[in-house]
Amino acid sequence: MTDLGFTHVFRPATRPGAPTLLLLHGTGADEYDLLGLGHSLAPGAALLSPRGRVDENGAARWFRRLREGVFDVDDVVARAAELAGFVRAATAAYDLDPASVTAVGFSNGANMAAATLLLHPGLLRRAALFAAAAPLQGRPLPAADLTGVQVFLSAGAADSLTPLEQARLLAEQLRQCSAVVQMHEHPGGHGLPPEALHRARQWFAATTR
Template sequence: MTATQDFVHVFEPATRPGAPTLLLLHGTGADERDLLPLGRALSPGAALLSPRGRVSENGMNRWFRRLREGVFDVDDVVARSAELAGFVTAAARDYGLDPDRIVVSGFSNGANTGAALLLLHPRLLSGAALFAAGAPLQGREPDPVDLSGVRVFLGSGAADPVTTPDQARLLAAQLGDRGADVEAREHPGGHRLDPDVLAQARDWFDRSRF
């Protein structure tokens, strides 16, 4: 059973009454402090829960193993997602968070992990704002889980060589087919957090009223 202390993490309590919790999942090579500014921008005053990935690839923090660039170890995706789901549940209990108002946001490897949480642990999260995310269960069709009521923002790059547009669109379709309310925005650039897409994500967050 995963405990809160099993993950190195940062927790910042909410400073706005009634604010949700943002679960922040960094990209490859970053750490638990990397996306704190993103969390503050998306939902000022929200509680921030930002763990560090427990997989090391050539000294870089990651959330799950990959066999080579662009090819995931899907069994590890499943196992590591279960560990992370256990951490989120434990942290909600230990920090007194509303378990029905946790929204995940991540970039790249973290965004893929956030997508895996949605598909593999469908009642864990109330929403997601994911950037440069693709379908995480490569070669496997996710179970037909019920994601009705889950709101998702997906930001992707039309020229992204890491998370290709096809993979981003496949993820949007997988989530939508399972009932999620998906808003997808594409920018003309590559594998990055685009400022215009970030502004669109902030607007989406305001409209979603988590």
Template sequence: MSAVEDFVHVFEPATRPDAPTLLLLHGTGADEYDLLPLGRALAPGAALLSPRGRVDENGMNRWFRRLREGVFDVEDLIARTAELAGFVEAAVRAYDLDPKRIVVSGFSNGANTGAGLLLLHPGLVAGAVLLAAGAPLQGREPDPVDLSGTRVFLGNGTADPITTVDQGRLLAEQLRGRGASVRREEHPGGHQVPAPVLDRAREWFAGSDF
């Protein structure tokens, strides 16, 4: 059985009653503190659960291995995503969280991992805010899981050289094809999160009734 100690992490309890929990997944080279400001901006008062990726790539924290830039080790992604799902389930028990009110939010490598959680572990989270995310199973069609009731916000840059906008569009198709409600926001920038996209994500979150 997984334990919360399996991942280095930060947990900040909710500061308002009946608030959801944000599962925060950082990008390559960051750590468990990196997305705390994003979590506070997205959902003021929500509980924040922010683990650190357990893969070391030349001293940089990641969630799963890659073979080279832009090419994922899909088998490792599947295995690491299962480990993360076990951590989330353990955190629900340890911190007395509502398992039906967990929303994953990630950037880049963390967003790809969040997409993996949705497609490989349906029902683990209620929704997602994924920024600079692409289809995580590269070249494989995900299983026909049921994501009805799952709400997802995707933000992608049309000039992103790392996660191309086509990958973001493919992820949206995969999620919608499995019943998820998806809102996509494209911006003209690259591998980043512009303020207007964050503002729209915050508005979407507030209106999603998590």
């Protein structure tokens, strides 16, 4: 589907009162990549999965980067605004509860989710972020009030693409904005190991009771 400004997939909830998962893929993936993760994290949830609109040598991304590990922060800000507009339009178009939207992102998608949390407070009430970095490099932390927002962060000690220190910095920034952050560190690299998925399922069940 290509309306609402983003190519995307929408799967309605199959369980009454289930949340909506906003699935944000990593670099080079697409709107189908995280559907299985969404089903695993929250069976019966509605799945809203857009495709990043930035093309990096044929690979879909959520925002531009100047080189590996260095983000174009002006583009991060602009793209977060675009995504926020899409989420608002999609919740209206599909008759979804805006308060139930939970972002689930991997790598570049997790970075985009983190930027959206910080730049558009009130849009997302929960987020599960895998292999995420602090997205607003070199910028002052926005005066965002994330009171009541629940965030799960999973990061690998051997991740050469997203250093563990970046995930720790993001966790601290979110806490400074009053979000409740659960940090899970694993010994692996840039991926989503079974233990991280297990911890994320436990976190999701505990925060959606």
